[in-house]
Amino acid sequence: MRIKTLWLLLAMLVASLALVAAGCGGDDDDGGDAAGTGATQEEEGGAEAAEQVITVNWGTEPPSLDPGLASDTTSSNILQNIMDPLVKLDDDLNPVANLAESWEVSEDGKTVTLTLREDGQWTNGDPVTAEDYEWSWKRTISPELAADYAYQFYGIEGAQEYNGCESNCAAMADKVGVNAVDDRTLEITLTTPQPWFIQQLAHHSFLAVHRPTVEQFKDKWTEAANIVTNGPFQLESWQHNSRIDLVKWDEWRDADSVKLTRVNGRMITDGTTAVQAFEAGEIDVTGGLPTEEIPRLKETEDYQQYPGLGTYYYGFNVDNITDVNQRRAMSLAIDRQSIIDNVAQADQLPATGFTPKGMPGFEELTPDSPWLPETADLEQAKTLMDQVQNPKKDITLLLNDSPGHREIAVAIQDAWKELGLSVTIKQQEWAQFLEFIGPPPDKSIDVFRLGWIGDYVDAMNFLELWTSDSGNNSTNFKNEEYDGLVEEARATEDNADRYAIYGQLEDILHGEDGQMPVMPIYWYTYVHLERPTVQDTYNLNLLDQIDLTKVVVTEE
Amino acid sequence: MTKFIVRRVFWTIPVILVVILLTFGLMRQIKGNPFRTSERAIPAEIQRNLDRKFGLDKPWYEQYARYVKNVATFDLGPSLVLRNRDVNDIVKEHFPRSLELGGLAFLFALVFGIPLGAVSALKANSWLDYAAMFFSNVGFAIPSFLVATLFIYFFVLQFDFGFPTSGWTGWESKVLPVVALGLAPMAAFARLVRGTMLETLQQDYIRTARAKGLRWRRVISLHVLRNSLIPVVTAAGPTLGFLITGSFVIEQIFAIPGVGRYYVTAVQARDYSVVMGLTVLLAVIVIVANLVVDILYGILDPRTRDVRT
Numbered sequence: 001m002r003i004k005t006l007w008l009l010l011a012m013l014v015a016s017l018a019l020v021a022a023g024c025g026g027d028d029d030d031g032g033d034a035a036g037t038g039a040t041q042e043e044e045g046g047a048e049a050a051e052q053v054i055t056v057n058w059g060t061e062p063p064s065l066d067p068g069l070a071s072d073t074t075s076s077n078i079l080q081n082i083m084d085p086l087v088k089l090d091d092d093l094n095p096v097a098n099l100a101e102s103w104e105v106s107e108d109g110k111t112v113t114l115t116l117r118e119d120g121q122w123t124n125g126d127p128v129t130a131e132d133y134e135w136s137w138k139r140t141i142s143p144e145l146a147a148d149y150a151y152q153f154y155g156i157e158g159a160q161e162y163n164g165c166e167s168n169c170a171a172m173a174d175k176v177g178v179n180a181v182d183d184r185t186l187e188i189t190l191t192t193p194q195p196w197f198i199q200q201l202a203h204h205s206f207l208a209v210h211r212p213t214v215e216q217f218k219d220k221w222t223e224a225a226n227i228v229t230n231g232p233f234q235l236e237s238w239q240h241n242s243r244i245d246l247v248k249w250d251e252w253r254d255a256d257s258v259k260l261t262r263v264n265g266r267m268i269t270d271g272t273t274a275v276q277a278f279e280a281g282e283i284d285v286t287g288g289l290p291t292e293e294i295p296r297l298k299e300t301e302d303y304q305q306y307p308g309l310g311t312y313y314y315g316f317n318v319d320n321i322t323d324v325n326q327r328r329a330m331s332l333a334i335d336r337q338s339i340i341d342n343v344a345q346a347d348q349l350p351a352t353g354f355t356p357k358g359m360p361g362f363e364e365l366t367p368d369s370p371w372l373p374e375t376a377d378l379e380q381a382k383t384l385m386d387q388v389q390n391p392k393k394d395i396t397l398l399l400n401d402s403p404g405h406r407e408i409a410v411a412i413q414d415a416w417k418e419l420g421l422s423v424t425i426k427q428q429e430w431a432q433f434l435e436f437i438g439p440p441p442d443k444s445i446d447v448f449r450l451g452w453i454g455d456y457v458d459a460m461n462f463l464e465l466w467t468s469d470s471g472n473n474s475t476n477f478k479n480e481e482y483d484g485l486v487e488e489a490r491a492t493e494d495n496a497d498r499y500a501i502y503g504q505l506e507d508i509l510h511g512e513d514g515q516m517p518v519m520p521i522y523w524y525t526y527v528h529l530e531r532p533t534v535q536d537t538y539n540l541n542l543l544d545q546i547d548l549t550k551v552v553v554t555e556e
Numbered sequence: 557m558t559k560f561i562v563r564r565v566f567w568t569i570p571v572i573l574v575v576i577l578l579t580f581g582l583m584r585q586i587k588g589n590p591f592r593t594s595e596r597a598i599p600a601e602i603q604r605n606l607d608r609k610f611g612l613d614k615p616w617y618e619q620y621a622r623y624v625k626n627v628a629t630f631d632l633g634p635s636l637v638l639r640n641r642d643v644n645d646i647v648k649e650h651f652p653r654s655l656e657l658g659g660l661a662f663l664f665a666l667v668f669g670i671p672l673g674a675v676s677a678l679k680a681n682s683w684l685d686y687a688a689m690f691f692s693n694v695g696f697a698i699p700s701f702l703v704a705t706l707f708i709y710f711f712v713l714q715f716d717f718g719f720p721t722s723g724w725t726g727w728e729s730k731v732l733p734v735v736a737l738g739l740a741p742m743a744a745f746a747r748l749v750r751g752t753m754l755e756t757l758q759q760d761y762i763r764t765a766r767a768k769g770l771r772w773r774r775v776i777s778l779h780v781l782r783n784s785l786i787p788v789v790t791a792a793g794p795t796l797g798f799l800i801t802g803s804f805v806i807e808q809i810f811a812i813p814g815v816g817r818y819y820v821t822a823v824q825a826r827d828y829s830v831v832m833g834l835t836v837l838l839a840v841i842v843i844v845a846n847l848v849v850d851i852l853y854g855i856l857d858p859r860t861r862d863v864r865t
Contacts, residue, residue, distance in 0.1 A: 063593075064639040071593065146605035148591060148598065164601030222640050240641070240649060241813040242724070268722055268811040276708050277721040431588030431826050434595065450595055471597025 048259070049553040054534055055264040057274050057286035061241045065222040067207035068140035071148045073544050076204040078244060078265075081548045083207040083231040084120060084128065084252075087198060093360060093457040093542060095198045099128065099230075100186075109193025109493045114186040114201075119253040122210050122230045130180035132208040137178050138162075139214070140205060143169060152205040152455070155197060157189040193493040196458035203456060232258050232549045241267055246548070259552045275529065278302070284531045285538060291404050294345045294527065301532055305347055308524035309542040310453035311356050311462065312348070314397075314412070315437075315518045319476045320446045321395075323388045327516040328371045330447075332381035333415045336521055337374045343407045346527045350374045351520030353506050354466075355459045358542045361499035365459065369510035372520060378418055385419045395423045398448040400433040405449055408521070437474040448474060451524070454543060459502045460489060466509065466517060477517030482508050532556065561851070568843050573624065575839040576832065580620055583828055590636040590826040610636055610829075623832065632833035637825045643833035646818055651837065653724055654807070654814035657733060658800030664738035665745055665795070670788065672742070673749025674781065680754060689750070692743035704736040704809040722811035733810040737803055741795050748791060752784040759783075786856055793849030797842040 062075035067083065070076055086100040097103075100114040120128030140147045141159050153159040157177030165172045177189030190197060200206070209221075210228040217226040224238040232255065233246040246263040249255065266283055268274040271290035275297070277283050289297060297303050316327050336350035349357055352372050355365055385391065395416065399405045406427060413423040428436060436442045437450070452472075454461050464470060467486050468478040482505060489501040508515060530538050537552045591606045592598050598606075607613040611622065626633055632643035669692075676688040711732060712721050723729045756762065757780060765775045804816030815834055822830035 061638070063637055066640060069639040143601075143605045144609070146602070146609040148593075148602060148606075150602055150605075151599050154599075160599075160601065163605070219634070219640050219642075239813065240646075241817060242811070266723070266811065267813075269817070270809050270811065272705060273708065273722050273809050273811060276713060280712050280721050282720060282722075429824060431590075431592075431824065432586065434592055435587035435589065439597075452595065455596075471599065472595065 047555045049533065049555050052260045052553050053262045053264070054260065054284045054538075054551065054553060055266065055282065057268050057277065057283045058244060058265045059267065059274075059286075059288055060269055061267055062244070065227070065235070065238075067204050067209060068136070068145055068147045068149075070204055077544075077546055078235075078246070079204045079207060080545060081231060081233045081263075082227075082229045082235050082246060083204075085204075085207060086114060086116075086133075086201045088547065089199060089202050089457065089541060089543070089545075091541065093199065093358075095202065100201070103198060105198075109195070110190045112188045112190065112197060113181075114188070116184040116186065117253065118184060120230060121251065121253065122228050123234060123249060123251070124210070124213075124228050126210070126212075126228075127183070128208060128230050129183045130186040131183070132211065133186050133206075134178050134180040135211050136208040137206070138173055138176055139209070141176060142173065147205075149205045152200070152203060155190055155192070155194050155200075157191050192491050194490070195493050195495060195498065196456055196460065199458065200456040233260075233263065236262075243267060254549075258549045260548055263548060278529045284534055285528060287526060287528045289346075289527050289529065291343075291345055291407075297527075297529060300529075302529045302535075304528045304530045304535060306526045306528070306540040306544075307349070307358055307542060308453065308526050308544060309356050309358055309457070310451055310524035311351055311354055311520050312344075312451045312522050312524060313351070313354070313449070313518050313520040315441075315448050315450060315475045316516065317441050317445050317447070317474075317476055318515075318517055320443075321392045323391065324515055325384045326388045326391050327519070328514075329381040329384040329388070329419055330416060330421070331371045331516060331519040332373060332377045332384065333419055334412050334519075334521070335376040335415065336372070338376075339408055339411050340522055343411055344404065344522065346525050348522035348525050351523050353510055354518060354520050355462045355502065355506060356454070356523040359454075359459050359462070360457060361459060361495060361502065364496070364499040365503050365506050369506075369514060370512060371510055371514060371516060376415060378415075381419060391420075392446060393421055395421050395446045396444055397423050397425050398433065398436060398445045399425065399427045400430045400449075401427045402430070409449065439471065439474045440476060441474045450474075453524070457543070459499070460486075463489075463502055463505045466505075473517075475517040477515065479508060479515065560854075561847070564847050564850070568840070571843060572627075572836060572839055576624060576627065576836060577620065579832055579835045580616075580623070583826070583831055584616065586826075588826040590828060593637065593825060606636075610634070612828075627836060632836070633829040635822075635827055635830050637822070637827040637830070643829050646815065646830065647833065647837060650813055650815045650818060653812060654803060654816055655800055657724075657730075657737065657803055657806070657812060657814055658796065660730065660734040661738035661799050661803070662741065662792075662796050664734055665741035665799075666792070668738075669742040669745025670749050670785075673746035674753060674784075676746065676750040677753035677757065677784075678776070680750075685750075688746065692746040695739040695743035696747070698739075700736055700740060701805045701809060703739055704733070704806055707732045707736050708809075722809075724810075724812045724814075729810075733806050733812060736810075737799060737806045741799065744791070744795070745788060748787055749784055752787050753780055756780050756783050782856070786853070789849055789852050789856060793845040794842070797838075797845040800841055801838040 058074050060074050062070065062078055063072060064070045064075055065079060067079055070079060084099045086098060087095040088098045090096050099117055099120050101117045102115045104113045116128065116130060122128060137153060139145055141150050141153050141163050143163060143165060150163045158172065158175040162169065162172040162176050179187045181187050213226060213228040214221045220226060224235050227235050229235065232249060232252045234249045236245045236247045238244050244265040246265065248258055248261045268277055271288050274286045275289060275293055278286050321327055340348045340350060352368050353365060355362065397409055399409055406425065409425045413425060416423050436445065437448050441448065452462060452465065464486050465472045466477060467473065467483045485501050485505055489498050492498040492501060509518065510516060526540050526544055533553050533556055534551060536554065537550055538546065540546055591603065611619060632647065635641050635643060635646070672688050672692065676685045679685050708721050711717050712719050718728055719732055720729050762775060762779055765779055803814065804820045806812070807814045807816040818830060819834045822834065
């Protein structure tokens, strides 16, 4: 009797667990995955495949698909394809008319007038109007939305004041320099002439949202069931942390030019699993390859590499390492090419200045610094080091704990040992690390590592980091001449003139008499695995953006 | 028994209050700004707007009081980082996946672990015993992330068994993560059952039972197994709690949309409300699992029932 009770209980426990398990699963439908796994018929190569479907790995769950709230690459890449940007950037990052068919900049450079196409349309049939933009942008700027990227609009008259308003906010909203003159004319008043403003419009923060939808569904308007979009693709389904599938929107104004009919998207965060999923044929495109896999993957036909608009650098706390010769010596001692070849491994470019290659005007910046050699110049480094009166011998180097940084730091630690420096490497997890570097940096830090990826396409976006009151300047470097030149560049509309000022700024940082508050190491590359069937047309631009309207699947 | 259960349920309230207070304090002790997700600095205006929107500009005791009040009404608040989502959405949508994963792994561990341990004990010091114990020691020693990666390598890429590398969309996708997660607790159960069974086998009452002529099979099922299962039940509660809540590595590697993945990223991103909400949820699970164990205990061993009520 007793035994029976026992077994009955065990059986009940097991059965109830099984029921629980069965009851809460199985509702994930497969969303046409099979079609996406690179299924192409065998015909002669290069021809368009009959089935224009791909499966990509988005990598992570996009934190928000609200253009006002999104602040990361994944969200941005999805938004740029389900919405219709005012302008797009071509391969050389020049602005190209898109939903804005033309624009005019006033004499003084402070008023920009955009003319919208008349065939812009929301997926519910409403036309896309200038009022949509006025409302959307003011919504993003509003203090109630509390958008991280509201500062993208700070170049517009009255935007920063409205974003920071304590009282009388409605009146301040009216003063923001965005005005829908009529359905198709949008007038923008800037605080100063900003020649990069047109390029900046390609940023996802400047996309419009559909007012009635946002007002009806509030925070939940971005769910697949609610969202109204206006771009070439529609958000078909969004299973959080699992998948986002897009389908071509046949009513889009230029739908005939779009080849892809469907883009299935997975969210595989783990780099190793993503590579394995690619190798198993489950996905056609994935980025974020683990460093240790790169040498092997490089040998495959699927490996693709793109230059990025970003700089990987070490910053000096100039209050601790006070002698510029020590900073120069430390920079001369490291072998950038060897770090790239042996540690970073993705064919990054050794940085010869802070502004990365590919930036418009790069040639004129002449960032060929004598202190940033491709390979180490240990002799000169030692000579310089000998001239230092009170060298800082014990160096604390702070890193965040993402993969790869420590290996680079160890190589640099070795190089600096040659200069008689003893380096302690400290690692912290990201959020804590950011608190430690400030600005101002924690006093214990002598050197820290960081990167900067461009938001918009102008060297200003990189060089303004090193002004005295910049929120990103964790070096304690303060230079009035530098601050003055940045102000001057902001007000200089002519590209050639402005690039000349940028050249002076680079000189102050890394030129012959450069102050070396930072030591750039390399310029980023983005590495991808892509099936040969999409390789020709699936291309990232310098800002890590993908334009799905250009992708064509070819026969294998 | 009912009185015992009622009292235990009542006790969960102060426990949860303390859990909230501790998590609340700890999260604010570690440095970090939930709104600064990248190296980009946040202008002062924007930081203030964000603090105000999420109530972080209030003194801590006010934030705590408000949070407790919300929890009492089953509202876990909005995520600070995933700006279009509430913690309630996350729990509702993703907790079932973790429950399923953890529950299946637990089932796997029980169904394979107990017989493995029993066989080992009955054939102690035979090759069968050594093989079984070698297998469970290995299963116990290899960390689950390695098991997971090796599984994908061998069972998906090297030999195609029809399993996908990742996802949670059909039974094929569930086999590898469940086994990878269940392997260590299975090994633990096997070792536990073997140990206690060997001990039980040497007890006087077993000898008595045999001496009075009971059939061996009946001795095993009636006396040995039953008494050997008590420590297993003791271990099962925390194990189940751990499997449901501690599967974030497996969720990460197999890209399973469970709460574990949210938990880890939320801690890293300082997403206070998600961390708090999930901690409260996990505390409730562990409490419930332990309660179930105590009830089972009372049924398996009547002596404990009398002491506890």
